[in-house]
Amino acid sequence: MLNLNVKTIGTVESRLTRREDCPLQGDEGGTEAWLNINEEYIEATDGINAGMEVILITWLHLADRNVLKCYPRNDVNAPHVGVFKTRSPDRPNPLGLHPVKILAVQGARLKVYPLEAVDGTLLIDIKPSL
Numbered sequence: 782m783l784n785l786n787v788k789t790i791g792t793v794e795s796r797l798t799r800r801e802d803c804p805l806q807g808d809e810g811g812t813e814a815w816l817n818i819n820e821e822y823i824e825a826t827d828g829i830n831a832g833m834e835v836i837l838i839t840w841l842h843l844a845d846r847n848v849l850k851c852y853p854r855n856d857v858n859a860p861h862v863g864v865f866k867t868r869s870p871d872r873p874n875p876l877g878l879h880p881v882k883i884l885a886v887q888g889a890r891l892k893v894y895p896l897e898a899v900d901g902t903l904l905i906d907i908k909p910s911l
Contacts, residue, residue, distance in 0.1 A: 790825070791818040791889075793839065793902040802899070811881075811895025816904055818889045826907075829883060829891065834910040837879040837893070840903040844875030877902070880910060 795814040816837070818826055829835070848871035853859050864872040877898060885892040891907075 787840070787905060789819065789840070789903045790822045790906065791816050791904040793817075793896065793898045793900060793904060795896060795898060795900040795902070797897070797899050799899065811879075811897040813884065813892060813894045814896040814898065816891040816893060816907075818891065818904075820889065823889045826886070826889075826891065829886060829907070831883050831885050833883045835881060835883060835893075836908045836910055837877070837881055837896070837898075837904060838906040838908065839877035839879065839898055840905055841870040841875035841877045841898075842901070842903055843870070843899060845871040846873055846875060848872060876905070 793814055794817055796812055797814075848864055848869070850861050851864055851867055851869045851871060852861060853867045853869075868878075870877065879896055879898060881893040881896055883891055884894050
């Protein structure tokens with residue numbers, strides 16, 4: 782089996798401090814948040830400017846990695862389905878995908894909106910929107 786070596790490039794600084802505070806999707810009540818980029822990766826943000834739309838890839842550190850089935854959108858009246866059919870944070874590899882807009886760039890900090898990630902969430906990558 783391949784051993785993955787994923788590097789954290791930074792962390793999320795958000796006023797959302799508990800998982801229960803987070804909306805299911807960013808466009809359903811996500812807030813402004815800061816991305817604090819680790820010093821060794823600041824150069825990789827060159828060319829990122831306010832107004833750009835990007836996709837953040839995060840590691841959802843509060844997720845339950847043993848969950849294989851869930852109710853979509855926490856609706857217990859919906860059919861119980863496999864997590865790979867949903868965007869549930871609880872899954873074997875809890876990667877989050879967050880389409881956001883860059884509001885400001887201040888050195889090693891990027892202000893984004895709307896983000897539904899809890900404070901302290903690990904940032905894995907930033908990709909431009911297509």
